[in-house]
Amino acid sequence: MTLLHTHIGFVEALRSAGLSVSLAEGLDAIGALEKVRWHDRETVRAAYAATLVKRQPQRVTFDAVFDIYFPRLIGSGVAGEDAADDDGVPDTGAQLERFREALAEALASGDQQALQDLAVEAVARFGAMPGRGPGLSSWSAYTSLQRVSPAELMDRLVQGMLSGGLDAEQAQRAAGRRIGDFTRLVEGDARRRIAEEKGPEHVTDVTVRPTIDRLDFTAARRSDLEEMRREIYPLARRLAARLTKEQHAQRRGPLDVRRTVRASIATGGVPLTTHHRPRRPHRTDLVVLCDVSGSVANFAQFTLMLVFALREAFSGVRAFTFVDDVVEVSDTFRPGTDVVEVMESLAASISHAALWGRTNYGRALTRFAEQHADAIGPRSSLLVLGDARSNYSDLALPVLSDLAGRARHAWWLNPEHPRHWGTGDSAADSYGEIVPMGECRNLAQLGEFVHEIV
Amino acid sequence: MTTSWFSSPDDAATRLRAAGYLTDDATALTAYLAGALEKPLLVEGPAGVGKTELAKAVARAAGAELVRLQCYEGLDEARALYEWNYKKQLLRIQASGGEDSWSETHDDIFTEEFLLTRPLLSAIRRDEPTVLLIDEVDKTDVEVEGLLLEVLSDFQVTIPELGTVSATRRPFVVLTSNASRELSEAVKRRCLFLHLGYPDAERERAIVTSQVPGLDDKVAAQLVDVVVRLRELELKKAPSIAESIDWARTLIALQIGDLDEATVARTLGVILKHASDQRRAIKELKLAVS
Numbered sequence: 001m002t003l004l005h006t007h008i009g010f011v012e013a014l015r016s017a018g019l020s021v022s023l024a025e026g027l028d029a030i031g032a033l034e035k036v037r038w039h040d041r042e043t044v045r046a047a048y049a050a051t052l053v054k055r056q057p058q059r060v061t062f063d064a065v066f067d068i069y070f071p072r073l074i075g076s077g078v079a080g081e082d083a084a085d086d087d088g089v090p091d092t093g094a095q096l097e098r099f100r101e102a103l104a105e106a107l108a109s110g111d112q113q114a115l116q117d118l119a120v121e122a123v124a125r126f127g128a129m130p131g132r133g134p135g136l137s138s139w140s141a142y143t144s145l146q147r148v149s150p151a152e153l154m155d156r157l158v159q160g161m162l163s164g165g166l167d168a169e170q171a172q173r174a175a176g177r178r179i180g181d182f183t184r185l186v187e188g189d190a191r192r193r194i195a196e197e198k199g200p201e202h203v204t205d206v207t208v209r210p211t212i213d214r215l216d217f218t219a220a221r222r223s224d225l226e227e228m229r230r231e232i233y234p235l236a237r238r239l240a241a242r243l244t245k246e247q248h249a250q251r252r253g254p255l256d257v258r259r260t261v262r263a264s265i266a267t268g269g270v271p272l273t274t275h276h277r278p279r280r281p282h283r284t285d286l287v288v289l290c291d292v293s294g295s296v297a298n299f300a301q302f303t304l305m306l307v308f309a310l311r312e313a314f315s316g317v318r319a320f321t322f323v324d325d326v327v328e329v330s331d332t333f334r335p336g337t338d339v340v341e342v343m344e345s346l347a348a349s350i351s352h353a354a355l356w357g358r359t360n361y362g363r364a365l366t367r368f369a370e371q372h373a374d375a376i377g378p379r380s381s382l383l384v385l386g387d388a389r390s391n392y393s394d395l396a397l398p399v400l401s402d403l404a405g406r407a408r409h410a411w412w413l414n415p416e417h418p419r420h421w422g423t424g425d426s427a428a429d430s431y432g433e434i435v436p437m438g439e440c441r442n443l444a445q446l447g448e449f450v451h452e453i454v
Numbered sequence: 455m456t457t458s459w460f461s462s463p464d465d466a467a468t469r470l471r472a473a474g475y476l477t478d479d480a481t482a483l484t485a486y487l488a489g490a491l492e493k494p495l496l497v498e499g500p501a502g503v504g505k506t507e508l509a510k511a512v513a514r515a516a517g518a519e520l521v522r523l524q525c526y527e528g529l530d531e532a533r534a535l536y537e538w539n540y541k542k543q544l545l546r547i548q549a550s551g552g553e554d555s556w557s558e559t560h561d562d563i564f565t566e567e568f569l570l571t572r573p574l575l576s577a578i579r580r581d582e583p584t585v586l587l588i589d590e591v592d593k594t595d596v597e598v599e600g601l602l603l604e605v606l607s608d609f610q611v612t613i614p615e616l617g618t619v620s621a622t623r624r625p626f627v628v629l630t631s632n633a634s635r636e637l638s639e640a641v642k643r644r645c646l647f648l649h650l651g652y653p654d655a656e657r658e659r660a661i662v663t664s665q666v667p668g669l670d671d672k673v674a675a676q677l678v679d680v681v682v683r684l685r686e687l688e689l690k691k692a693p694s695i696a697e698s699i700d701w702a703r704t705l706i707a708l709q710i711g712d713l714d715e716a717t718v719a720r721t722l723g724v725i726l727k728h729a730s731d732q733r734r735a736i737k738e739l740k741l742a743v744s
Contacts, residue, residue, distance in 0.1 A: 022643055028491070032646075035490040036463065036483065043463065046480040050487055054642040056498060056633070056649045173686075226688075233690055234633075241634040245527065245595075340688055340734065 009200060010069040014052060017061050018211065021052050041070060057211040067188055068195045068203050073120070075196070095125060096147065104153050107178050108160045115178075119185035122148050127190055138197060141190035148186075150179045213443040217299040217415050225298055228443060229343075232302065235447050236309030242451065243313055253279035283315035284381050284453065287407070289368060291386030292321040292350045293359040299415040300385045301346055302443070306450055307383075308333035318375055321346070322364035323354035326371060359389060361427065362396035369399050381409040381453065384435065387416050388428040395427050401434045413440040413449065459489025459516050459583075459626055466515075475504070475511030476661050484648040485512060494606045494627035496591075496642065499650035501632060502694030508650070509587040509628035518583035518626065523573035525594040531601060535611060537570045564615035574605050577625045584625040591641075592631040599641050606644045653695065655682050661695060666702040676713040677702060680739070681725065687738050693725035701725050715741045 011026050029051040036047050045066055053062045099121065106114040127144030154175055161171035195203040212227050213235075220228065259275035288307060290300035304319055311317060311333070318330045332345045376382060382403060404410035412435045414421065414428055421428035421437075428437060440446050460466035466489075467482035477485070485508070488495035497505045513520040523534060543563040550559065571579065577586035588602070605611060609621035629645060631637060653661065659678045663669055677698065685692045693701075701724045710717055719741040726732045735741070 020639065022639075024643055028493070028646075031491055032487050035487060042479060043483060046483045047487065049480070050484045050646045050648060054496075054639075054645075054647045055636075059649065229688065238634055245635075248527070 006069060010048075010065065011052070013065050013069065013200065014062065017065055018214065019053065019058050019061065025052055041072065044070065057213055061211055064191075068191060068200045071192045071196065072116075075193075099125065100148060100153065103148065103150065103182070104156055107150070107153060107157050107175075107182065110178060115182055116185055119182060119189050122186050123189045123193060127186075139190045139193040141187040144190070145183060145186055150182050154179060213447075215443075216441045217302065218295070218441070220298065228302060229305075231443055232305045233309060235443060236306055239306075239310060239447060239451055240313070243310075252276040283313070284408075285316045285377070285379050286314045286318070286383060286453075287375050287380050288317065288319045288383045288385065289326075290319070290321055290384070291323070291359060291361075291364075292346070292353055293323045295389070296385070296387045296415055297350070299413075299440070301343065303385050303413065303440075303446060303450075304329075304333070304346070305342070306446060310450065316380075320368060320372065320375075321349055321353045322368070323350065324358060324360035324363050325353055325355045326364055326368045327352045328372065358391050360393045361386070361388065361390040361431075362394035362399075365396045365399045365403070369403060376403055376406050378406070378408060380407055382407040382411070382435075383453070384410070384412045384431075385415075386412075387414055387426065388412070388421075388431050388437075389425050390427050392425050395430055397430060397434060400431065404435050409453075410435045411449075411453065412437040413446075414438065415441055417441065459512070460486045462486065469515040470508075470511050473511045473514035474664065475507060475515075476657060476664060478653065478657060481508070481648060481650065484646055488628075488646050489626055491646070492624045494629055494645045495648060496629045496631065496637070496645035497648050497650055498631045498633050500652075500692070500694055502696030503650045503652065504695055505630040505650055506587065506589055509585055509630070512626055512628065513585040516583055516585070516626070518585045519580070520585045520587060521573050521577040521580075521625070522587045522589060525588060525590045525592075525598070527593055527595065529594050529598055533572055534574050534598060534601060535572050535605075536575045536613060537572065538564070539568045539570050543568050566616075569613075569616070574601075575611050575619065577627075578605065578609055578611055578621045579619060580625070581622055583623065586625040586627045588627065588629045590632065591629045592633060592635045592637060596638065599638050603640055603644070606641070652685055652692070655679070658682070658695060658698060662698055662702050665699045666706060668706060669702050670711060673705060673711065673713050674702065677705070680713070680718055683739065684725070684735055687734060689726070689731045689734065690728045691726070691731065697725045715739075 007026070007030065011021050011029075014021050029048055032047040032051050033044065036043050038044055045063075048066065049059070049062060053059055099118070102114075103118050103122075106118055122144045123139055123141065125144075126147040127140050129138050129140055129143065157175040157178070158168075158171045161174060162168065191203055212224065212231060215224055215228075217228075253276050256275045256277045260271050260273075263273060263275060264271040286307065288304060290304060292300050300321070307314075307317055307319075317333075318328065319333070320326050320328050327349055329346060329349050332342055332349070412431060414437055416426070416428070416439075418439050420426065421432070431437065438449060440449055460469065463479070463483040463486045466486040467477050467479075470477050470482065470485065484495065487493075497508060499505055510520060512518070546563055546568070547559060554562070573586070577584050591599075591602075606627065609624050610618050612618045629641075652658070655678050658681070659674050662678065663671070663674050681693050681698050681701075701721065704721055704724050705713065705717075708721070718739070719736060722732050722735060722741075726735055
């Protein structure tokens with residue numbers, strides 16, 4: 001493959017991974033590559049990054065694609081080949097013993113180069129899956145990690161760090177981080193090998209994950225959720241900035257005759273500039289009703305946090321959580337409270353919201369209408385968050401239509417893809433007829449929606 | 455025109471270091487590319503990581519003059535590009551006392567003499583090496599971005615009365631953004647992009663010791679250690695490099711030779727600006743509150 005082919009394939013792969021790389025930017029990249037020397041892979045990476053990646057969240061995707069198209073080494077590398085077949089079978093008990101010993105040492109010293117070499121060896125030795133049919137991946141990060149199980153080295157690592165003078169908590173954290181890094185190295189190496197065998201186009205389609213703001217709430221891993229939580233405040237800040245700007249743009253209300261005439265005296269009675277009364281900003285009174293059962297809890301929490309982070313944009317926000325019973329959680333979100341504490345108390349409130357522990361929309365809606373009927377008035381807007389999966393119970397459609405009728409506006413946000421609505425026990429279609437239902441699967445969509453209702 | 459800003463990425467790193475700005479490899483490379491390709495450089499990142507400082511350091515390193523355009527909401531052409539000096543034009547017309555014909559007056563009052571150049575135009579017209587810093591470009595309205603397009607892609611400004619002014623020498627343009635708003639694709643396409651994040655512990659220690667001379671090495675290590683741990687917490691605003699430096703200065707001013715828990719708790723206000731963040735830090739770092 002020539003360099004030009006690699007470049008074009010790389011740009012294509014970035015485009016299919018969701019980065020909008022224009023032709024001009026591709027040319028810029030080539031211009032930049034002409035100006036630097038290619039002896040260092042990181043230089044090439046930085047040159048590509050400077051010209052092609054224009055939004056920081058896309059950097060993760062870019063790095064993954066770059067590693068596939070510009071691999072660190074080919075096969076097991078020069079060092080790997082002579083070590084591979086000393087007794088015919090690469091994966092033996094003795095080898096595993098030796099390998100884990102070496103890994104423990106490298107983890108303890110934090111030697112990046114050694115860890116990288118070990119990751120390559122781990123995949124070569126323990127991750128090979130020979131004899132599988134064509135079209136199936138022949139290297140597995142999962143198998144090698146299972147076999148090596150770096151997590152078991154955790155205790156040893158922590159002990160070593162404790163004697164090195166760190167306190168218990170610090171040692172735990174540092175050890176966890178190093179093992180996590182090693183796991184990522186192994187995953188990266190397996191991807192590289194698969195790409196080598198099947199061609200990079202195949203791998204980018206399968207393995208590259210969407211950027212964090214386009215990642216589905218329901219498909220998020222734990223580490224993703226933490227990252228998303230960190231995104232909430234910046235998102236709220238961006239939305240708030242956009243809102244003030246838009247409000248300023250339409251700030252001109254009706255003509256203020258008195259001020260205009262007074263100002264015209266300075267210009268000899270000619271009203272050169274007109275003055276306008278400021279327009280009164282319209283503020284919504286928001287009532288959020290959210291399903292916090294296991295399947296959609298994350299989505300509900302993100303939405304609540306975002307809504308409360310934008311508290312100033314609403315005249316009042318009340319939040320209720322339910323599984324099959326309703327509980328009010330507005331007090332959790334006092335101004336200036338800490339994000340982590342909020343999440344903890346929200347988690348605690350889930351146990352109050354569940355009577356029998358099975359989601360029951362009909363019951364929850366009925367209880368809400370009975371206990372908190374005062375929450376909904378002609379000036380308030382109702383926002384329901386949930387996947388509308390009600391375990392085939394009574395849906396209480398009249399109750400919802402009554403609530404929606406009393407409120408000024410009503411919306412329903414569903415974290416599922418529309419193609420799943422109405423399948424199985426989902427009552428999305430029935431509820432959707434009463435309350436307009438919108439799809440909200442990732443942070444980007446959530447941001448758009450919240451901006452719209454404000 | 456042919457003089458380049460930096461001869462290589464390594465040269466960029468050394469000269470920026472000499473100017474008091476410690477770069478990492480990516481920053482040095484991107485700064486070098488911006489000079490070599492003569493493309494504007496868009497720097498994005500949280501507040502206080504040295505975005506503006508990078509532009510100043512480039513100016514110092516290359517011996518160029520810094521022209522700064524601070525963006526804000528409501529910034530317009532008259533304050534970014536150029537403006538006619540109406541008062542002077544009026545004076546000129548009155549002074550001639552109506553003797554000149556209209557066409558003479560017209561030719562006369564729309565000349566260089568009556569032109570007030572604003573940062574964008576003055577950066578383009580300068581013959582000496584210039585660094586043009588367009589600060590906080592995300593604060594402007596979308597219309598100003600359109601104005602920037604002509605300047606950033608061709609380095610020229612069209613003034614209807616005078617014609618098109620092209621740059622005799624392309625300035626080194628740095629745009630900074632806090633990402634409070636997405637810039638338009640058109641602007642981004644014309645720029646090189648650099649994201650400045652928080653540095654790793656080693657580089658941060660080097661930055662703090664170089665910015666705050668007289669700081670004890672041990673205290674610097676302790677300080678950076680605490681800051682790195684704070685950034686791992688879920689805070690509303692994580693401490694930035696600028697805040698680490700402020701903190702180091704505070705410690706010098708208080709003549710503290712050892713950063714123990716009580717001192718951290720007492721001076722936390724320098725680095726954390728939210729009450730809830732401070733509470734969280736005290737809880738997570740298990741600080742003793744006096």
